[in-house]
Amino acid sequence: MDIQGTYKPGLEGVIASETEVSYLDVEAEEIVIKGYDLIELAEKKGYLDVVALLLEDQLPSDTYKKILEERLKNDYGLPKAILSILKALPKETHPMDALRTGMSALSGFDPILEERTPEGNREKAYRLLAKIPTIVANSYHLLHDKTPLAPDVSLSFSSNFLYMMTGKYHGDLESEVFDQSLVAYSEHEMPNSTFTARVIASTQADIYGALTGAVSSLKGHLHGGANEAVMMMLLEAGTLENFRKLLYEKLQSKERIMGFGHRVYMRKMDPRASLMKRALKRLSDERQDYRLLDMCIAGEEVMANEKGLYPNLDYYAAPVYYLLGIPIELYTPVFFAARTAGLAAHVIEQHKNNRLFRPRVNYTGPRGLHP
Numbered sequence: 001m002d003i004q005g006t007y008k009p010g011l012e013g014v015i016a017s018e019t020e021v022s023y024l025d026v027e028a029e030e031i032v033i034k035g036y037d038l039i040e041l042a043e044k045k046g047y048l049d050v051v052a053l054l055l056e057d058q059l060p061s062d063t064y065k066k067i068l069e070e071r072l073k074n075d076y077g078l079p080k081a082i083l084s085i086l087k088a089l090p091k092e093t094h095p096m097d098a099l100r101t102g103m104s105a106l107s108g109f110d111p112i113l114e115e116r117t118p119e120g121n122r123e124k125a126y127r128l129l130a131k132i133p134t135i136v137a138n139s140y141h142l143l144h145d146k147t148p149l150a151p152d153v154s155l156s157f158s159s160n161f162l163y164m165m166t167g168k169y170h171g172d173l174e175s176e177v178f179d180q181s182l183v184a185y186s187e188h189e190m191p192n193s194t195f196t197a198r199v200i201a202s203t204q205a206d207i208y209g210a211l212t213g214a215v216s217s218l219k220g221h222l223h224g225g226a227n228e229a230v231m232m233m234l235l236e237a238g239t240l241e242n243f244r245k246l247l248y249e250k251l252q253s254k255e256r257i258m259g260f261g262h263r264v265y266m267r268k269m270d271p272r273a274s275l276m277k278r279a280l281k282r283l284s285d286e287r288q289d290y291r292l293l294d295m296c297i298a299g300e301e302v303m304a305n306e307k308g309l310y311p312n313l314d315y316y317a318a319p320v321y322y323l324l325g326i327p328i329e330l331y332t333p334v335f336f337a338a339r340t341a342g343l344a345a346h347v348i349e350q351h352k353n354n355r356l357f358r359p360r361v362n363y364t365g366p367r368g369l370h371p
């Protein structure tokens with residue numbers, strides 16, 4: 001085989017898997033999740049509906065959704081040892097690294113760690129879905145010398161997550177918008193983190209290992225880390241005029257602007273960014289404060305005119321999370337918490353129909369040397 005001819009830097013356009021989980025149909029502007037459009041799901045259904053769809057292949061009835069929520073609530077708690085590990089981390093640790101450490105350590109507590117059947121993986125996925133928000137919120141509190149917060153089981157799954165991160169109770173609009181953001185982040189075909197998880201799972205490694213690798217991948221600024229970087233940029237600018245100026249300066253010095261561009265959407269707007277833009281408008285209307293929205297729209301115009309680049313989800317999720325009062329360092333961990341459902345669906349699928357990932361290389365080094 002002429003393997004030289006098949007090399008695509010960054011595997012651009014390469015089909016890495018067959019999957020029934022999701023597909024980005026850029027032409028039709030549709031993010032297909034098990035047959036449904038993600039944006040329609042976000043507008044008409046909630047995060048737990050999408051979790052059930054991803055893990056059990058169908059949208060749940062209201063009764064089943066309640067059962068599922070109770071199941072997650074029963075699993076919110078963390079072993080004491082996990083809290084001690086999080087507490088022992090240096091205060092400079094980023095919450096994404098704390099999440100990676102906490103999740104990895106959690107594997108030792110799972111009674112069916114080595115089960116790779118779809119049922120076993122699903123059970124572990126539900127445990128992870130329940131515990132990851134607790135790790136995310138409480139690693140932040142512990143890293144800031146604050147007491148961990150106990151989950152409030154009277155709240156819905158996503159309202160409790162928001163409460164645990166912020167220590168505050170939120171109104172209906174805030175809870176709804178946060179839940180919608182979790183749907184937006186829940187699954188997205190074959191990004192770097194999902195590819196990482198599937199590659200790890202293909203060695204028959206367990207779901208904790210696969211997802212721990214995915215956390216590491218998601219932290220990078222070219223991927224999930226961009227939402228945090230977007231907010232830092234907006235805060236650094238502070239005003240609409242300064243933001244425009246900052247963007248021109250960055251473009252002048254050939255810097256990448258976080259929150260813009262996408263390997264698959266390329267020069268089109270990410271449909272999830274439009275969803276979060278609408279959510280930002282609703283939050284701005286409620287507060288009668290349009291500063292962030294106006295800055296973002298101005299930034300969008302600069303980038304369209306100067307580079308022909310459009311926002312991805314991270315660009316509009318960042319200001320939404322800011323208005324919800326979520327600490328900036330938690331934006332990427334929240335992305336991961338939401339993506340746990342999609343990642344788990346991919347690991348289940350990989351284990352069910354496995355072939356080890358083992359590609360080849362174009363060797364460009366020397367030959368024939370002798371020591």
Ligand SMILES: CC(=O)SCCNC(=O)CCNC(=O)[C@H](O)C(C)(C)COP(=O)(O)OP(=O)(O)OC[C@H]1O[C@@H](n2cnc3c(N)ncnc32)[C@H](O)[C@@H]1OP(=O)(O)O
Pocket residue numbers: 010221222223224226255256257258259260261262263264307309312313314
């Ligand atoms: C939810 C998510 O994880 S979405 C991704 C979040 N990440 C970001 O927002 C980070 C900023 N964006 C980027 O760095 C890129 O758009 C990526 C990494 C997401 C995708 O990039 P790729 O498909 O690898 O495209 P590539 O890096 O080849 O860029 C193509 C061209 O567009 C330019 N470009 C792409 N994105 C940007 C950007 N955000 N700012 C400035 N220029 C950009 C590149 O410089 C390059 O220009 P050139 O051809 O003149 O050299």
Ligand SMILES: O=C([O-])CC(=O)C(=O)O
Pocket residue numbers: 185187188190191192223262263264312313
């Ligand atoms: O699809 C990608 O490459 C990145 C992304 O938008 C996501 O993971 O949500």
